[in-house]
Amino acid sequence: xxxxxxxxxxxxxxxxKASLVTQLIMGRGAQxxxxxxxxxxxxxxxxxxxxxxxxxxxxxEDSADVESLYVSExxxxxxxxxxxxxxxxxxxxxxxxxxxxxxSHIHITVTEAK
Numbered sequence: 584x585x586x587x588x589x590x591x592x593x594x595x596x597x598x599x600k601a602s603l604v605t606q607l608i609m610g611r612g613a614q615x616x617x618x619x620x621x622x623x624x625x626x627x628x629x630x631x632x633x634x635x636x637x638x639x640x641x642x643x644e645d646s647a648d649v650e651s652l653y654v655s656e657x658x659x660x661x662x663x664x665x666x667x668x669x670x671x672x673x674x675x676x677x678x679x680x681x682x683x684x685x686x687s688h689i690h691i692t693v694t695e696a697k
Contacts, residue, residue, distance in 0.1 A: 584694055585647060586655060589638035591689040594630040598661045598687040601627035605657035605689070613639050613652040613693055627687075631657070634691040647695050656692035661685065 594601065604627045608616035613635065620632040635654070643649050668684035 584697065585642075585645070586692050586694040587638050587641040587645070587647070588690065588692045589634045589641065590691075591630050591634045593662050593665065593686045594627070594689050595665060595684075596627040596630060596687055597685045598659045600625065601631065601659040601687050601689060604628050604631050605659055605691075608635070608654050609657050611654055613649070613654060616654050627689075631689055631691070634689050635693070638691045638693045642693055642695070651696045652693045653696055654691065655694035656690065658690050660688040660690070662688050 604620070604623060604625050607619055607623065608631070611619070616635060617632065620628045620635065639649060639652060642652055663686060664683045665686040670682040670684070671679040672682045674680050
């Protein structure tokens with residue numbers, strides 16, 4: 584069984600929110616997963632959709648049967664704070680608390696079903 588991978592580095596979404604979307608497509612057929620992502624109203628679904636399309640294109644480049652592909656692995660890792668997005672929020676008595684915008688690494692693996 585062959586598998587094809589795609590990784591999106593430093594996606595502008597927190598790992599917790601992106602993992603909610605990846606749990607939806609785990610173990611589903613590639614076309615069904617694309618349809619789910621199309622109608623999922625989450626910001627992370629756009630980046631996961633791009634990663635899944637890239638993994639399918641990688642499989643198509645190797646002459647795999649695109650209709651028999653399924654999502655065998657979909658995971659999200661933390662990437663730390665996005666560059667240039669450190670903010671401060673005003674608090675009481677003249678203090679300021681930091682507001683950090685997190686990024687994530689999205690890993691998608693598709694496998695050909697036999």
